[in-house]
Amino acid sequence: MLSTATGKVEAHLMSNGFNHLQVKEKYIFPPHQRPQMSEISHSYNIPVVDLKDLDGPHRERVVTEIKRACEEDGFFQILNHGVPETVMKSMMGIAKEFFEMPMEDKVCFYSENLSQVVRLSTSFNITKDKFLNWVDFLTQPCHPLEEFIHLWPHKPAAYREVAGKYAKDIRALVLRLLAVISEALGQDSDYLNKAFDKHRQVMNINYYPPCPNPDLTLRVAPHSDPSGITVLMQGDVSGLQVLKHGKWVAVEPIPNAFVVNLGDQLEVLSNGRFKSAEHRAITNTTTARVSIPTFYGPSLDAFISPAETMVDEEHPALYRGYRHEEFMGEFRNQGLSSKSILERFKI
Numbered sequence: 379m380l381s382t383a384t385g386k387v388e389a390h391l392m393s394n395g396f397n398h399l400q401v402k403e404k405y406i407f408p409p410h411q412r413p414q415m416s417e418i419s420h421s422y423n424i425p426v427v428d429l430k431d432l433d434g435p436h437r438e439r440v441v442t443e444i445k446r447a448c449e450e451d452g453f454f455q456i457l458n459h460g461v462p463e464t465v466m467k468s469m470m471g472i473a474k475e476f477f478e479m480p481m482e483d484k485v486c487f488y489s490e491n492l493s494q495v496v497r498l499s500t501s502f503n504i505t506k507d508k509f510l511n512w513v514d515f516l517t518q519p520c521h522p523l524e525e526f527i528h529l530w531p532h533k534p535a536a537y538r539e540v541a542g543k544y545a546k547d548i549r550a551l552v553l554r555l556l557a558v559i560s561e562a563l564g565q566d567s568d569y570l571n572k573a574f575d576k577h578r579q580v581m582n583i584n585y586y587p588p589c590p591n592p593d594l595t596l597r598v599a600p601h602s603d604p605s606g607i608t609v610l611m612q613g614d615v616s617g618l619q620v621l622k623h624g625k626w627v628a629v630e631p632i633p634n635a636f637v638v639n640l641g642d643q644l645e646v647l648s649n650g651r652f653k654s655a656e657h658r659a660i661t662n663t664t665t666a667r668v669s670i671p672t673f674y675g676p677s678l679d680a681f682i683s684p685a686e687t688m689v690d691e692e693h694p695a696l697y698r699g700y701r702h703e704e705f706m707g708e709f710r711n712q713g714l715s716s717k718s719i720l721e722r723f724k725i
């Protein structure tokens with residue numbers, strides 16, 4: 379017999395063993411927002427960048443490839459990124475184990491309050507979302523690690539050790555990427571490192587159960603990330619799609635690769651030169667999917683505005699400056715809604 383609190387949480391979560399057996403009304407998106415599977419493009423692939431030459435004499439070539447990807451797609455996959463396969467596999471394994479634990483072991487993390495620091499929840503904001511997303515997620519800040527790790531789940535027993543190692547390795551990778559992207563913007567390599575001030579790193583674990591009717595609903599509604607950049611481990615189950623010239627393009631999993639996408643802060647800092655691409659995820663009938671995005675960007679007190687060198691008479695500032703906290707507040711209030719938050723900061 380479940381306690382009342384556990385029973386209430388179980389009624390909301392998708393990963394509880396019964397909520398996903400039918401597509402309930404609140405998960406059914408209006409027809410124009412449904413996936414339209416026949417219209418998904420498989421003929422374009424987002425760029426794949428091999429980072430093996432990043433720290434050698436051919437660095438410039440890698441910078442040029444990433445620059446093109448940032449300008450044209452805002453999305454790319456990376457190989458030879460330095461995060462060991464064992465670290466990736468252990469993280470994916472422990473993430474699955476977390477969601478497979480009995481409800482009693484997870485219920486203490488459940489919250490509908492978006493400001494709870496470590497939080498298990500469902501959809502984006504279950505109290506406000508007009509249509510619910512087919513997802514449960516755990517969200518946890520990771521930087522500085524010592525400040526947050528004691529708030530993370532302690533079950534499964536190895537959770538903090540495995541996720542802590544993963545978070546550290548991802549941060550090291552992101553710092554290398556920030557240097558490259560700064561160079562791609564024609565700036566000093568520590569430009570973004572400085573612009574992000576004290577930095578903010580948040581890891582989500584998304585758990586998407588199979589869905590009896592993928593035509594009706596979405597795992598994640600269209601949105602751009604409010605981060606600086608996002609590094610996503612999408613596992614081996616497809617579902618992620620990116621909007622390119624008005625068409626949804628599948629981002630097919632590549633073993634051991636990460637998907638990198640630029641968030642809204644990079645679009646602002648680059649004064650629109652680099653794009654934060656709109657993306658979404660669709661469901662499937664057979665296989666649960668776990669994806670692990672790390673949202674990396676400025677600390678909440680950082681002041682974000684287009685880089686001075688990106689603004690001149692020919693390229694007037696496209697966005698007003700703001701504290702990152704203001705942007706995140708708008709995002710929390712609005713939820714997943716294409717690129718509408720960024721629009722509000724346009725001049």
Ligand SMILES: O=C(O)CCC(=O)C(=O)O
Pocket residue numbers: 582584598603610612617618657658659669671
């Ligand atoms: O699950 C995915 O592939 C993408 C998830 C996503 O876009 C997000 O959590 O912001």
Ligand SMILES: [Fe+2]
Pocket residue numbers: 601602603657
């Ligand atoms: Fe996203």
